[in-house]
Amino acid sequence: xxxxxxxxxxxxxxxxVRRAQETGxxxxxxxxxxxxxxxxxxxxxxxxxxxxxxxDAFDGVHMKGEYLxxxxxxxxxxxxxxxxxxxxxxFSPIHGWFHVASGMADICLVVAEEKMSSCxxxxxxxxxxxxxxxxxxxxxxxxxxxxxxxxxxYMQTYGISKxxxxxxxxxxxxxxxxxxxxxxxxxxxxxxxxxxETLCWPVNRLDIxxxxxxxxxxxxxxxxxxxxxxxxPVWIDGVGFAIDTAYWATRDLAYPRYVETAARMAYDMAGxxxxxxxxxxxxxxxxxDYKELHHMEGLMLCPRGEAARxxxxxxxxxxxxxxxxxxxxxxxxxxxxxxxxxxxVIEIFLQLRGEAGKRxxxxxxxxxxxxxxxxxxxxxxxxxxxxx
Amino acid sequence: MDLDTCELGGTPLKSxxxxxxxxxxxxxxxxxxxxWDNGVAxxxxxxxxxxxxxxxxxxxxxxxxxxxxxxxxxLCFRPTDEWAYxxxxxxxxxxxxxxxxxxxxxxxxxxxxxxxxxxxxxxxTKGMGIMHMxxxxxxxxxxxxxxxxxVWKKPEDRTGAITDILYFxxxxxxxxxxxAAGRKR
Amino acid sequence: xxxxxxxxxxxxxxHWEGEIPVNYIxxxxxxxxxxxxxxxxxxxxxxxxxxxxxxxxxxxKIYCDRCFEELKKFIDVGTVGYVDTFTVSFKNMDGxxxxxxxxxxxxxxxxxxxxxxxxxxxxxxEEVALGLPVQAIFKPKNQRKGGIEDILGxxxxxx
Numbered sequence: 001x002x003x004x005x006x007x008x009x010x011x012x013x014x015x016x017v018r019r020a021q022e023t024g025x026x027x028x029x030x031x032x033x034x035x036x037x038x039x040x041x042x043x044x045x046x047x048x049x050x051x052x053x054x055x056d057a058f059d060g061v062h063m064k065g066e067y068l069x070x071x072x073x074x075x076x077x078x079x080x081x082x083x084x085x086x087x088x089x090x091f092s093p094i095h096g097w098f099h100v101a102s103g104m105a106d107i108c109l110v111v112a113e114e115k116m117s118s119c120x121x122x123x124x125x126x127x128x129x130x131x132x133x134x135x136x137x138x139x140x141x142x143x144x145x146x147x148x149x150x151x152x153x154y155m156q157t158y159g160i161s162k163x164x165x166x167x168x169x170x171x172x173x174x175x176x177x178x179x180x181x182x183x184x185x186x187x188x189x190x191x192x193x194x195x196x197e198t199l200c201w202p203v204n205r206l207d208i209x210x211x212x213x214x215x216x217x218x219x220x221x222x223x224x225x226x227x228x229x230x231x232x233p234v235w236i237d238g239v240g241f242a243i244d245t246a247y248w249a250t251r252d253l254a255y256p257r258y259v260e261t262a263a264r265m266a267y268d269m270a271g272x273x274x275x276x277x278x279x280x281x282x283x284x285x286x287x288x289d290y291k292e293l294h295h296m297e298g299l300m301l302c303p304r305g306e307a308a309r310x311x312x313x314x315x316x317x318x319x320x321x322x323x324x325x326x327x328x329x330x331x332x333x334x335x336x337x338x339x340x341x342x343x344x345v346i347e348i349f350l351q352l353r354g355e356a357g358k359r360x361x362x363x364x365x366x367x368x369x370x371x372x373x374x375x376x377x378x379x380x381x382x383x384x385x386x387x388x
Numbered sequence: 389m390d391l392d393t394c395e396l397g398g399t400p401l402k403s404x405x406x407x408x409x410x411x412x413x414x415x416x417x418x419x420x421x422x423x424w425d426n427g428v429a430x431x432x433x434x435x436x437x438x439x440x441x442x443x444x445x446x447x448x449x450x451x452x453x454x455x456x457x458x459x460x461x462x463l464c465f466r467p468t469d470e471w472a473y474x475x476x477x478x479x480x481x482x483x484x485x486x487x488x489x490x491x492x493x494x495x496x497x498x499x500x501x502x503x504x505x506x507x508x509x510x511x512x513t514k515g516m517g518i519m520h521m522x523x524x525x526x527x528x529x530x531x532x533x534x535x536x537x538x539v540w541k542k543p544e545d546r547t548g549a550i551t552d553i554l555y556f557x558x559x560x561x562x563x564x565x566x567x568a569a570g571r572k573r
Numbered sequence: 574x575x576x577x578x579x580x581x582x583x584x585x586x587x588h589w590e591g592e593i594p595v596n597y598i599x600x601x602x603x604x605x606x607x608x609x610x611x612x613x614x615x616x617x618x619x620x621x622x623x624x625x626x627x628x629x630x631x632x633x634k635i636y637c638d639r640c641f642e643e644l645k646k647f648i649d650v651g652t653v654g655y656v657d658t659f660t661v662s663f664k665n666m667d668g669x670x671x672x673x674x675x676x677x678x679x680x681x682x683x684x685x686x687x688x689x690x691x692x693x694x695x696x697x698x699e700e701v702a703l704g705l706p707v708q709a710i711f712k713p714k715n716q717r718k719g720g721i722e723d724i725l726g727x728x729x730x731x732x
Contacts, residue, residue, distance in 0.1 A: 011389065013391070014396055014398035015397065015398030016398070017398050017399075017400035017401075018400070019400065019403070019406075020399060020401065020600075021400075021401050021411060021600050021603060021606065022397065022398065022399060023599075023600065023601070023602030023605065026397075026603055026604070026636075027397065029641070030396075031397065032641070033636065033641055033643070034394060034397070036641065042640070043639075043640060043641040044640075057593065057595060060418075060599065070638040071636070071638075073638075073641055075638045075639060117600075118597045118598060118599050118600075119595055120596050120598055121491045121493070121596075122491055122492035124490075124491065124492045125491045125594060125595045128593070128594065129593055131519075132456075133422070133424050133589060134426060134549075134589040135430065135433070135456050135518070135519075136519055136550070138549055138550050138591075139504070139519065139521060139551070141504060141519070142486070142490045142491075144484075144486070144488055145484055145486060145504045145519075148486070149482045149483065149484050149504065149505070149506055149519075150482070152482045152483060152484060152532070153481065156482070156532045180391045180394075180396055181396060181398075197487075199487060199488045200484045200485065200486035200487065200488055201484055201527070203484070214398060215397075245462055249481075249506045249517035250454075250455075250515060250516050252515070253481070253482060355390055357390055357391065399603065401600070406598065411600055411601075412606055412610065412613070412718075412719035412720065413600055413601070414598075414599050414601070415596065415597065415599075416599070417597075418595070418597070420592055420594075420595075421590070421591075421592045422590065422591055422592065422593070423588045423589070424588055424589050424590075424591070425587065425588050426586055426587060426588055430589075431586050431587060434586045434589075435586060
């Protein structure tokens with residue numbers, strides 16, 4: 001393709017919490033500084049900075065990208081903000097990848113931040129504007145409706161029960177007990193999920209990830225620089241992104257085609273022909289438990305409608321054939337919208353280096369994937385990482 | 389690097405920290421009012437709703453009959469060609485039973501749940517759905533595939549809005565089914 | 574029919590009105606909390622010192638945005654400064670006339686590299702000039718809440 005090889009060489013992350021005292025700038029700095037320190041770089045070494053953060057309406061700061069810039073180390077540097085809703089966190093390293101692969105930068109700092117707690121009465125209120133202002137908002141919808149509508153269609157299409165889906169929440173919240181950033185890690189059972197408050201049937205409270213504040217960062221480097229900085233670079237071998245129509249009620253809600261489109265782009269680039277066999281560990285986006293299953297199928301990691309059965313069989317546990325969300329995912333670690341995707345990328349980075357501590361999946365994985373999803377349920381972003 | 393050995397940033401606060409003023413804060417209540425241009429398509433859509441009719445647009449290249457109507461086809465990337473009235477009946481593609489309002493507040497114990505749905509409108513291309521509400525039906529009796537009809541506001545109460553349709557109700561009263569676990573809670 | 578002709582005939586409702594119904598409660602952050610506590614409790618300003626870059630930031634930050642190092646040293650920088658630039662505002666946000674013109678100034682705090690934007694009081698709009706030495710005026714301590722309004726403004730320095 002003519003693009004240079006790019007590696008992730010360092011990472012940083014804050015705790016994910018419901019309400020942080022820090023400003024968004026301070027959270028960004030905490031994650032970015034940790035990322036630079038992790039690979040022994042100073043701010044002077046950074047050529048370019050790219051930052052992802054979701055709607056300005058969460059933090060309540062207009063032109064949030066510009067506001068966060070100095071906490072992201074962008075002082076007098078080339079800087080861009082990107083934003084694709086919940087897909088942002090996986091788009092962040094893709095955006096940084098362009099900067100380095102093109103030859104424009106040798107070292108790019110990639111940051112993702114969200115401070116949702118400033119938004120009252122509840123950050124969910126800011127999501128109201130995701131619906132069409134004329135044909136949908138007058139019905140006073142909430143974001144949970146869209147998920148509930150999609151979850152119901154998915155369940156009906158494949159004959160999946162709420163209990164099948166609840167297993168994902170149990171798995172991920174349990175996995176998150178081993179993640180130092182985790183906001184809502186806990187040991188629960190399927191019965192706990194089913195007994196939790198019904199918000200919008202079929203969605204119960206424990207089916208959902210929380211609103212969160214948090215930030216994450218990674219350092220990308222060109223091949224020449226990466227090999228000097230670390231003996232364990234993790235290569236970005238595939239990037240993919242695709243968006244579907246905003247007329248969401250006309251889409252097949254049982255299948256995320258835009259995730260498949262993004263995945264194919266990433267797999268083509270990475271030379272992956274059989275993702276179910278060649279991907280050793282994956283972090284699909286799981287803001288709701290059914291989304292992990294939905295996304296596994298869109299990523300072609302299993303046949304359509306089969307993800308729930310495989311989960312029940314332990315296929316996706318940390319010691320299963322294809323560990324899914326070993327970090328604990330959004331459901332367990334938390335969901336500061338843009339930072340979540342980058343948390344997942346960082347998890348794959350650590351897994352491929354054998355540095356995931358108690359979360360480490362066995363078998364020395366060498367190929368992993370992170371995926372996020374967002375906007376009006378229409379954006380897919382996929383990144384394929386390898387250690388070799 | 390091992391996350392377990394790093395000191396992570398982020399200082400968690402509780403809601404009581406705010407209530408008891410343990411942290412200093414400042415408030416802003418923005419005045420964010422908008423007047424969104426409807427454009428030609430939605431302008432006509434609303435005008436027709438006021439008359440008790442649903443109107444769509446047709447693309448002669450892909451032959452889709454599209455709702456909500458639009459002046460360009462996003463698949464063929466060309467202007468759409470003509471208007472077409474569609475029915476005010478349809479089929480439930482999916483639905484939810486909601487006990488939560490837009491701002492995450494809970495509906496009171498005596499308030500009936502809201503029932504948002506995606507309804508595929510008869511006369512439009514298959515799969516062409518719009519979001520609206522269901523009504524005059526017990527939550528336990530709603531099914532995917534259920535045939536529904538729009539219930540309109542009285543003509544004098546209509547203003548040219550999506551809410552000129554109050555909700556969609558089943559065309560035939562559904563026979564009471566075994567309660568689906570958990571829906572009513 | 575040309576594309577634009579097809580799209581421009583419109584006899585239907587032209588717009589839809591609505592609002593984005595959210596409001597905000599902001600924390601000041603770790604540095605901001607310290608700054609406004611000092612304003613509230615002590616009637617003074619804090620700055621943060623980066624020795625490596627030889628910069629004193631006002632208001633303080635927990636990191637230097639030049640070298641990215643953590644800043645732990647917050648120091649009392651006093652309440653005296655000078656007018657770095659100013660403007661005179663005659664209108665309110667809604668376009669109505671203010672009851673009196675207000676002078677808004679960028680006040681550099683003496684001995685630091687930072688400053689505060691606030692109102693100037695006790696001086697006519699014809700007399701303000703760049704470089705004018707000023708000092709902060711605070712509300713009485715029992716009226717302060719820990720915010721920018723605890724500062725009433727800046728007035729010419731009384732020698």
